[in-house]
Amino acid sequence: MPPKPIIPPKEPVYLEGPKSRSFELGFAWKVFTQFVKAFRTLHFVGPCITVFGSARFKEDNEYYKQAVEFGKRIAASGFTTMTGGGPGIMEAANRGAFESGGRSVGCNIQLPFEQVGNKYVDTSITFEHFFVRKTLLIKYSYAFIILPGGFGTMDEFFETLTLVQTKTLTAFPLVLFGKVYYKELWEAMQDMAARGTISKEDMDLVMYTDSIDEAMDHILKYIQTNYKVVPRRRRWWLLEKG
Numbered sequence: 001m002p003p004k005p006i007i008p009p010k011e012p013v014y015l016e017g018p019k020s021r022s023f024e025l026g027f028a029w030k031v032f033t034q035f036v037k038a039f040r041t042l043h044f045v046g047p048c049i050t051v052f053g054s055a056r057f058k059e060d061n062e063y064y065k066q067a068v069e070f071g072k073r074i075a076a077s078g079f080t081t082m083t084g085g086g087p088g089i090m091e092a093a094n095r096g097a098f099e100s101g102g103r104s105v106g107c108n109i110q111l112p113f114e115q116v117g118n119k120y121v122d123t124s125i126t127f128e129h130f131f132v133r134k135t136l137l138i139k140y141s142y143a144f145i146i147l148p149g150g151f152g153t154m155d156e157f158f159e160t161l162t163l164v165q166t167k168t169l170t171a172f173p174l175v176l177f178g179k180v181y182y183k184e185l186w187e188a189m190q191d192m193a194a195r196g197t198i199s200k201e202d203m204d205l206v207m208y209t210d211s212i213d214e215a216m217d218h219i220l221k222y223i224q225t226n227y228k229v230v231p232r233r234r235r236w237w238l239l240e241k242g
Helices: 021-042 062-076 089-099 130-139 151-165 183-195 200-205 212-226
Strands: 048-052 080-083 104-109 123-127 141-146 174-177 206-209
Touching: 021 104, 021 123, 021 130, 048 062, 048 089, 048 130, 048 151, 062 080, 062 089, 062 212, 080 089, 089 104, 104 130, 123 130, 130 141, 130 151, 141 151, 141 212, 151 174, 151 200, 174 212, 183 200, 200 206, 206 212
Parallel strands: 048 080, 048 141, 080 104, 104 123, 141 174, 174 206
Antiparallel strands: none
């Protein structure tokens, strides 16, 4: 039996213009509690490497198989694999880590279609709002791997890239994986640099590759050169889960 979608019915009314003050206060409180729940659940899961990609690829797809290999490599490097917790590329990366004995985390989202939780996670949390989920997918990671995907993957890629570009986020490695799939996107980014809407140096923020070895070497060399990952002391001020 396939897993049930994690979809309690909801109305996305919070973006439909001003509401009553009581509604706005209640919404702000709901978002706050989602963040606190996430901090409690994820505080000790890292350090992570986040893998983004399509929810629609099946097991026989080449990108699914490559995502499984990424999960294995991340586990072998001692990092936690973090994904959006759903099917497709997310499932594959979690699966590679999980089946290799590594730590595997999923940050899922409530949707009216497509998104179901995968079974290859040690730690899972479900969010109601995309902006909360994206914050947590970025917060605990030292690198980001973007495999082929659709609108959601592009949203995650460009938001992460913008945070690095603006120095809002430390310049952790970003890997855009899949030269055939992302050929036109990469050319569009090069055109932005040529036209001056981004700096030419901004292109250096992303590694564009088809090689898992090259991607992981780039990530691990950068982390080892620039950062010493120190485990957090377990102080349970938010009653975090161990």
